[in-house]
Amino acid sequence: MGKSPTSEVRKYHHGGLKQVLLEETARILREEGEAALSLRRLASNLGVSRTAPYNHFKNKDALLAGVAEEGFRKFERAMRKVRRKHQDSPGQQFFRAVVNAYVNFALKNQEYYDLMYSSKSWGTDKPEESLLSTARQTLLDDIARMKRAQDEGRIAKQVDVTEFCRIYWGTLHGISRLTLDGIYANATIRRKLCNSTADMLWQQLDPAQEK
Numbered sequence: 232m233g234k235s236p237t238s239e240v241r242k243y244h245h246g247g248l249k250q251v252l253l254e255e256t257a258r259i260l261r262e263e264g265e266a267a268l269s270l271r272r273l274a275s276n277l278g279v280s281r282t283a284p285y286n287h288f289k290n291k292d293a294l295l296a297g298v299a300e301e302g303f304r305k306f307e308r309a310m311r312k313v314r315r316k317h318q319d320s321p322g323q324q325f326f327r328a329v330v331n332a333y334v335n336f337a338l339k340n341q342e343y344y345d346l347m348y349s350s351k352s353w354g355t356d357k358p359e360e361s362l363l364s365t366a367r368q369t370l371l372d373d374i375a376r377m378k379r380a381q382d383e384g385r386i387a388k389q390v391d392v393t394e395f396c397r398i399y400w401g402t403l404h405g406i407s408r409l410t411l412d413g414i415y416a417n418a419t420i421r422r423k424l425c426n427s428t429a430d431m432l433w434q435q436l437d438p439a440q441e442k
Contacts, residue, residue, distance in 0.1 A: 248279065248287065249297075252277070252284055252287060256295075259272070265295075270285065270290075270294065298343060299347045300361055302340065303366055304365065314329065323437070326430075326432060327426050330432070334406055334421065370396060373396050373399075387436055395435065395436070402428060403428075406425065
């Protein structure tokens with residue numbers, strides 16, 4: 232006999248069924264791959280009625296977009312932690328920490344990262360609005376942080392921070408993608424590459440160049 236809506240709400244009232252669905256989806260993607268994923272499978276795994284997942288996601292594509300959106304939230308929390316840890320570090324050292332953290336996030340959270348920048352999420356005429364908003368805000372927050380740093384004299388005034396952030400994101404995504412594809416499998420080589428990339432990017436930001 233299927234679970235009633237009341238029992239489902241009671242079972243998941245602490246974390247919420249939607250969050251549990253996202254976490255179980257990520258687990259399946261990580262351990263079994265997308266071919267093993269379906270909303271019916273999720274319902275069975277979680278012990279809820281077959282219709283329960285549809286209260287939160289209209290179809291599988293919407294579910295995957297939800298995982299991608301959750302990935303951006305996880306990414307921001309991870310990066311915020313690194314920024315706080317190194318907030319008093321010299322600029323070049325700070326930037327090395329941030330670059331390494333970006334690539335490490337991709338490596339340790341592939342089930343999320345793959346969807347964050349996947350054609351499944353973006354290669355449609357109408358991406359999920361919530362995902363679009365979350366992803367855009369992540370970039371805008373980076374731009375805003377750099378503008379504040381520029382106003383405070385911590386990065387060069389001549390830098391176009393919007394254009395720099397686009398280049399920065401594109402560069403780190405390229406390294407992350409090559410890492411996930413097995414090109415940069417060696418951890419020592421990968422860290423050296425991240426540090427060299429951070430140093431080159433910092434050369435554009437270093438306010439000392441204007442003195």
